[in-house]
Amino acid sequence: MAMIELIDLHKSFGSLQVLRGVDLAVEKGESMTVIGGSGSGKSVILKHIIGLLFPDRGKVVIEGQVLNDLDEFGLNETRKKFGMLFQMAALFDSLTVWENVGFSLKQHTKLSDREIRKVATEKLALVGLKDVEDKMPSELSGGMKKRVGLARAICMDAQIILYDEPTTGLDPITADSINDLIIDLRKKLGVTSVSITHDMQSAYKISDRIAMLYKGEIIEIGTPDEIRNSANPIVHQFITGSAVGPITAE
């Protein structure tokens, strides 16, 4: 049984049809990356997986549980299996770093503030940060924010981590350090990962398999090497970043 299954997913926003029958299965412990152009619906897929959006047709299955069938309580219980790193980290700007990281523990456990701070410090160390517990998010650099966001995502020992454009907006060196961190966390925690990105360097480095989303459908799926050597002209144009080809710039 796959950890995550998307079956015939359809989603429209008004008259704009974004997903037109997406089928995708992610195995336990696998690192899957969905690539595709801006506005192709990659984020929409990620939001369906964690129940931020629901499909017009089709279903999302997490460990055999159909997300669409769950009530509010069931959805929240399922969400506790997830951690999500947002594109701009989405840290709560009224809370300090340790309060951000320990937010889930504060909400869902009876741990004292001292214990939560201790766990938050451990998770921050795991993502390579120290002595930042009492800082506010506004005092952090872009790379540090992503690391704090990642520490928050793994604070409740998530089984699945979703990465929304993990390297976007970072300089190449910081971006690569985030890639290393994603690989390192997967090794240490054995989590299943789903990433979306249009940064091919990152996709090749962090993925077991890569799926290409184009016009609302998955048009190709394979290992990084298979994608690199794909004969599909759309995939080829996208991974080489050429302006000439079947994909036209918006």
Place this chain on the structure above:
Amino acid sequence: MNDWLEKLGEKVFLLLTEMGRVLMFLGQTLRWTFSSPFYVKSVLKQMEMIGVNSVPVVMTTAISTGMVLALQSYTGFKRFGAESLIGAVVSLSMTRELGPVLTGLMVAGRAGASMAAELGTMKVTEQIDALTTLATNPMKYLVVPRFVASTVMMFFLTILGMMIGVTGGYFVGVKVLGTNPTTYINQSIDNTQVTDIWYGLIKALVFGAVVGLIGCYKGFTTEGGAEGVGKATTGAVVISCMLILILDYFLSALLW
């Protein structure tokens, strides 16, 4: 003509859709207000931000209104020798009408705008989505404390506004215009009943709920970046103020 009717129909449809959404948002808010967990600390924090921090602006508005009311009433009433009724006029106006309405408008301008801006920023920076992914209901965590705090604190701010307004009227009526203090106080007490104060406070509770609801709704439905937050903030203040004024008439008619 057809074009004009089509545009009018479209506007009416959009207005009705928006009203429906606000009512659904209210339903959700009420549902989560009465179910656990209860974020008591958040409610207290919001009470401070919405209520305590609004005290200076409410006091300034109330004292100025009470003083002006006494001054203007005196000018009019003196023409037919009814200066002794200033106390009654100030006290009735402040309790039944001006206390709740002016407090409502001031809190809408200050706290309603702040709620819409804060939640709107959280929406466009995906912090509200982040809350959901952390298995925390954003309605419960963000909206309910603001809604409850706004409703409760409007009640107390209005009491304060009434008291300060009446005091301001007394100061002008007695100390500046020379009305007999005993007459002023007796007229005020004789002509203001407890029900008048309650009517004003019922209005305050409704206005508080309106400010909290609209501020949070506009914040939660913010789209776009900084421009969207700006529009949400302006929208929250304008809609809250309009609703306060419209509901004020209906509540006045109902609580006649």
